[in-house]
Amino acid sequence: MDKDRLKFRLGAVANISFNDGTIVRFAPDIRIDWEFIEHFFLYSSILGGKELNTFASLSKDNIYIDPSTLPYNSYTPADWTIGLKSNVLNCLTFDLFGGVKYTQDALFDYRYSGMKFDVGSGGIIETVDWMTRPVVNYANLDAFAWNVGARVKYKLDDVLNASLEWKHEIRKADMYGGGKNVVKTNRPTDALKAQVEVKILSQLTLHADYFMGLGRGTILSFNTFAGTSLDLPPYVPTVSEAVTYSGKLSDIHDLGMGAVYQINDAVHLRVQFDNILNRRYDIYDGMPAQGFHFMAGVGVNF
Numbered sequence: 088m089d090k091d092r093l094k095f096r097l098g099a100v101a102n103i104s105f106n107d108g109t110i111v112r113f114a115p116d117i118r119i120d121w122e123f124i125e126h127f128f129l130y131s132s133i134l135g136g137k138e139l140n141t142f143a144s145l146s147k148d149n150i151y152i153d154p155s156t157l158p159y160n161s162y163t164p165a166d167w168t169i170g171l172k173s174n175v176l177n178c179l180t181f182d183l184f185g186g187v188k189y190t191q192d193a194l195f196d197y198r199y200s201g202m203k204f205d206v207g208s209g210g211i212i213e214t215v216d217w218m219t220r221p222v223v224n225y226a227n228l229d230a231f232a233w234n235v236g237a238r239v240k241y242k243l244d245d246v247l248n249a250s251l252e253w254k255h256e257i258r259k260a261d262m263y264g265g266g267k268n269v270v271k272t273n274r275p276t277d278a279l280k281a282q283v284e285v286k287i288l289s290q291l292t293l294h295a296d297y298f299m300g301l302g303r304g305t306i307l308s309f310n311t312f313a314g315t316s317l318d319l320p321p322y323v324p325t326v327s328e329a330v331t332y333s334g335k336l337s338d339i340h341d342l343g344m345g346a347v348y349q350i351n352d353a354v355h356l357r358v359q360f361d362n363i364l365n366r367r368y369d370i371y372d373g374m375p376a377q378g379f380h381f382m383a384g385v386g387v388n389f
Contacts, residue, residue, distance in 0.1 A: 092122040102137040107160055112137060114164060126175040135163045140194065140225070149196070151223045151374050158225040163190045182238040193230035195260065196223050196272050197306035198372045221373045226306070228260035231267060248284040253277070271304025273336060273371050290349045300339035305372040307334055337368040339376075358383040 098116035114135025121129045138144075138161040145152050170184030198221070236254035241247070255277050259267040279299040286292045345359035358381065365379040 094118075094120040100134075100136045102162075104137070104160075112162060114162075127171070127173045129169075129171055131169040132167070134166045134168075137162045145225070149223055149371070151221065151371055153199070153222040153224045156224060158194055159192045159227045161190055161192045161194060161227070163188065165189055178241060178243055180240045183236075184238070185235040186233065188232045188234075189230070190232070191229050192227035193232075193258075193260065195226045195228055195230070195258075195270055195306060196371060197226055197308050199224045199308045221371075223371050223374070224308075226308075228270070230258050230260040230270075232256060232258040246286050248282075250280075250282050252280045270306070271302065271333065271335075272306065273303055273369075275300030275339065276302025292347045292349075293344075294346070295342070295344045297343075298339060298341045303336035303338070305334040305336055307372065334372060336372065339368050340364055340366050341376075353388050355386045355388075356383075357386055 096116070096118045100114045100116050102112045102114070103110060104112075114137075115133045116135075117133040119131050123129055140158050140160050142152065142154070142157060145158075166186065166188040168184060168186035170182055172180065172182040174180045234254055234256040236252065238250070238252040240250045242249075256274070257276065258270055258272075258274075260270045261267055277300070279297075281297045282294070283296075284292060284294040341361070342363045343359065343361045344363060345357065348356045350356065360379075360381040362377060362379050367378065368376055370376050
């Protein structure tokens with residue numbers, strides 16, 4: 088075997104903490120990249136480690152996080168990925184990949200509300216948010232996940248740059264009891280991303296992107312309260328029972344387009360149009376995404 092065609096790294100990650108149980112945890116950091124035929128590569132990695140779930144880190148992806156509660160930190164003993172990629176053509180590359188992952192205290196977003204029900208019939212009268220606006224909570228669950236996907240990229244000098252990526256992911260956790268079940272959150276089961284960038288003039292670049300997210304869901308957790316009508320606030324709890332349901336979120340079809348005009352090396356103009364199809368969907372349950380919108384601005388590089 089030609090050693091110039093094989094790259095291998097063997098390592099470990101040590102996480103040290105003092106305020107959340109285990110003081111020292113180890114996780115693998117192993118990577119291999121093998122060019123078994125010219126321009127064809129087989130690669131694999133086994134990674135892991137601890138992820139700190141702070142308000143700062145969670146708010147990067149979720150501005151609706153419940154400010155009154157913070158989930159536990161997550162720990163991944165092993166995250167294994169294997170793939171096949173090729174750059175047999177200078178302008179075209181493709182990548183087929185898959186993997187499995189096990190995480191302790193993985194995050195699953197859910198909506199937590201109150202449910203008022205009729206004492207006599209047992210029917211639901213209405214649901215009640217505990218705060219002045221809807222928020223998202225997180226459940227910590229030990230979870231197993233697997234994924235497969237494909238990625239294609241095409242680049243023609245500085246004129247055209249295009250990419251297409253599809254990923255299918257399934258996550259299982261013991262949410263409802265009785266063993267591991269498939270749990271769907273706002274993360275799509277199937278995600279498709281497409282991007283195209285074209286330089287039509289030396290100073291003008293046009294770009295378009297499309298995102299499709301299918302198979303999304305939501306977890307609805309309620310504390311039940313007894314009542315007899317809608318006119319009896321403030322819903323004093325005479326029954327305290329946790330009820331968990333699974334729901335479905337609408338698919339995402341988000342098309343965007345934009346342009347960048349480079350005035351000189353330091354200054355450029357930019358315009359961006361998003362959700363051109365004006366599709367209506369919730370980012371999280373009860374928290375809608377923006378419809379069609381656009382922005383324009385000036386950028387300066389120092």
